[in-house]
Structures are given as C-alpha cells and as structure tokens.
Amino acid sequence: MRYVISDIHGQYDMFMRLLERIKFASSDELFVCGDMVDKGGGTVRLLRQLSSMPNARCILGNHEYAFLNKYWSLMRDTGEDTERVLDILSAYFPGDGKKLGEGDVRFVERLPAYIVRDDFVAVHAGLPVGPDGVCPPPDEVPLNFLLNDRNFKSPAVLPSGGKCVFFGHTPTRNICGADKIIAYRRRDAEFGESGIAALCKVHLDTGVWLGGPMACFCVETCRAHYLRPRPTFGAK
Numbered sequence: 001m002r003y004v005i006s007d008i009h010g011q012y013d014m015f016m017r018l019l020e021r022i023k024f025a026s027s028d029e030l031f032v033c034g035d036m037v038d039k040g041g042g043t044v045r046l047l048r049q050l051s052s053m054p055n056a057r058c059i060l061g062n063h064e065y066a067f068l069n070k071y072w073s074l075m076r077d078t079g080e081d082t083e084r085v086l087d088i089l090s091a092y093f094p095g096d097g098k099k100l101g102e103g104d105v106r107f108v109e110r111l112p113a114y115i116v117r118d119d120f121v122a123v124h125a126g127l128p129v130g131p132d133g134v135c136p137p138p139d140e141v142p143l144n145f146l147l148n149d150r151n152f153k154s155p156a157v158l159p160s161g162g163k164c165v166f167f168g169h170t171p172t173r174n175i176c177g178a179d180k181i182i183a184y185r186r187r188d189a190e191f192g193e194s195g196i197a198a199l200c201k202v203h204l205d206t207g208v209w210l211g212g213p214m215a216c217f218c219v220e221t222c223r224a225h226y227l228r229p230r231p232t233f234g235a236k
C-alpha cells in the first residue's frame with residue numbers, strides 16, 4: 001500500500017504510533033508532503049526516522065526551506081564554520097533540536113520540491129490551475145509557489161484532466177471546520193468511477209500542531225487513517 005501524509009511538524013511519537021496503527025510494512029511506501037520540522041519537540045528524531053526508511057519519500061515544505069535559508073545565511077556569515085553554525089542552530093527546533101547534526105541538514109538539503117507518480121502528484125502547498133482547469137507539471141512551477149500557494153486549497157479550485165494532487169500546508173479546519181482529510185472528486189469523473197482516478201486533489205493537513213489528529217491517506221483504498229492525540233490531564 002502507498003500512504004500519503006503531510007505537516008507532521010515534529011510530532012515524532014504520534015508519527016510512530018500512526019505507523020503502528022496502519023501496520024506500515026517494508027513493502028509499503030510512505031509519501032510525506034513537507035513540513036516535517038518545527039513546532040513539535042521531535043523534529044530531529046523524525047528526520048532521522050524518515051531518512052532511515054528506504055520506503056519513505058519526503059518533499060520540502062516552507063518550514064524546511066526557512067530552516068535551510070537560516071542555515072545557508074549562517075554558513076555565509078561564519079565563513080562556513082559548520083561547528084559554530086550547528087551550535088547556533090541547536091536552539092532552532094524546539095525539544096530535540098540540540099541533537100541536530102550535519103547529516104540532518106544534508107537530508108533536508110536533498111529533499112525534492114515535489115513527487116510525480118503515474119497516478120498522483122505530491123506538493124506541499126499547491127499548484128497553479130489554468131483557466132481550462134489544468135495544472136502545469138510541477139517542474140514548471142516556481143519553488144515559492146509550490147511551498148506557499150494560498151489558492152489551491154480553496155474548495156472552488158478543482159483541477160481537471162490531470163493526476164490527483166496531494167497537498168497540505170494549511171489546516172483543513174480552516175476550510176471545513178473539522179480536522180479531517182478532504183478528498184475532492186473531479187468534476188470530470190465518470191459516473192461510478194472510484195478510487196484515486198476519480199479524485200482531483202486531497203488536502204492532508206489535519207492541524208496536528210493545533211491539537212488535531214495525525215492522519216494519512218491510503219492511495220490504494222482512498223481511506224483516511226487517524227490517530228488522535230493522547231489527552232494530557234493536568235498538563236499546563
């Protein structure tokens with residue numbers, strides 16, 4: 001099975017529990033639509049976990065890109081004093097950020113900006129949609145658009161004719177008032193057509209950093225899987 005997830009935002013423990021929940025196996029494949037880092041306390045553990053999984057394919061989100069820009073500017077300012085830069089950056093991510101090493105930076109630097117498969121495209125924020133409803137291939141779209149677009153998430157934007165687009169970036173509670181994955185059926189879907197071919201886009205960000213569940217979407221079954229956060233009794 002292939003699963004798609006987005007905006008994990010440093011929630012390492014919930015991510016591991018979600019993998020258990022879906023019985024994620026070495027024969028499965030996981031696609032991560034960016035924003036693995038920041039907010040939660042487990043960014044570095046999460047990056048190491050994902051980089052150690054041969055069947056996990058991650059892309060860049062605006063939060064990884066902001067981190068890289070910080071890293072690159074510190075490298076310039078210090079004359080490429082890596083040790084000093086990593087020391088300064090140890091405070092960048094909350095929680096386990098002190099563990100940040102060069103290997104983690106290399107992993108983030110190597111992330112692609114999108115993934116294209118036979119039946120879907122994965123981006124972080126969105127793709128432009130032409131007047132004919134068609135999205136250009138992501139290699140023709142500026143990086144800034146892929147990472148920060150604000151229009152694609154609109155329920156009124158329904159691409160036609162292309163592959164299903166997986167994306168995150170904005171919590172779906174801002175769209176539908178609930179923390180759930182939103183799958184949009186294509187306007188041009190045939191009557192009775194089902195599965196991924198009948199979908200034009202799937203909005204994946206269930207606002208885990210706002211207390212929402214961690215969720216992933218199975219490409220083969222078109223089923224969403226949710227893991228609710230554990231209640232924190234008496235916590236401040």
Ligand SMILES: [Mn+2]
Pocket residue numbers: 035061062063124168169170
């Ligand atoms: Mn984002």
